[in-house]
Amino acid sequence: MHASPTTETLDHLRHEARACRACPLWQDATQTVFGEGPAHAPIMLVGEQPGDKEDIAGKPFVGPAGQVLDRALQDAGVDRGKVYVTNAVKHFKFVPRGKIRLHQKPATPEINACRPWYQRERAAVNPALVVALGATAAQSVLGKIITIGKTRGRLLDLDETAKALVTVHPSYLLRLPDADAKAREYRRFVEDLTLALPFLQP
DSSP, X not given: OOOOOOSOOHHHHHHHHTTOOSSGGGGTSSSOOOOBSOTTOSEEEEESOXXXXXXXXXXXXXXXXXXXXXXXXXXXXXXXXXXXXXXXXXXXXXXXXXXXXXEOOOOHHXXXXXXXXXXXXXXXXXOSEEEEESHHHHHXXXXXXXXXXXXXXXXXXXSSSOEEEEEOOHHHHHHOOOHHHHXXXXXXXXXXXXXXXXXXXX
């Protein structure tokens, strides 16, 4: 779907999203976690959903995966302060295990229910590049279920005004048990993110 530039402001969208009841996830989450970054950033990063730390802080990518993302962006030469960061799903989906809240992958109905927020965010920011971090983000950005391996690391036409780039979610790197695999996959992740660099040029 083409996201035409809009006159809606991010502040207006953020305020409206606080009251979102489009799917049941709001019932157990602490709060809506909306995107943040420059209002007209040339690059928009889309993750899966807020995690435990994000749910509490109300900000995207401030937990362990966010730290990996920050390091990878820095290594790729991309200034996080110049990109807009959000998630495909705005509420934390989890199952309680004692005092721990275990992350659960959002289901398609939840992704679809939240997709209008992503579309309105994208229309407000009007980025030249949308980077989908992981399969859930790619499903929201591209509007269909895709295989990361088949689409990863190359620029795709989103519409006549913007490109999309699909890569892994940084939490994937945290889950790899083998140090060598972790280092290798981190390098691949950084290589993917370097494809965003030309979009930061004035």
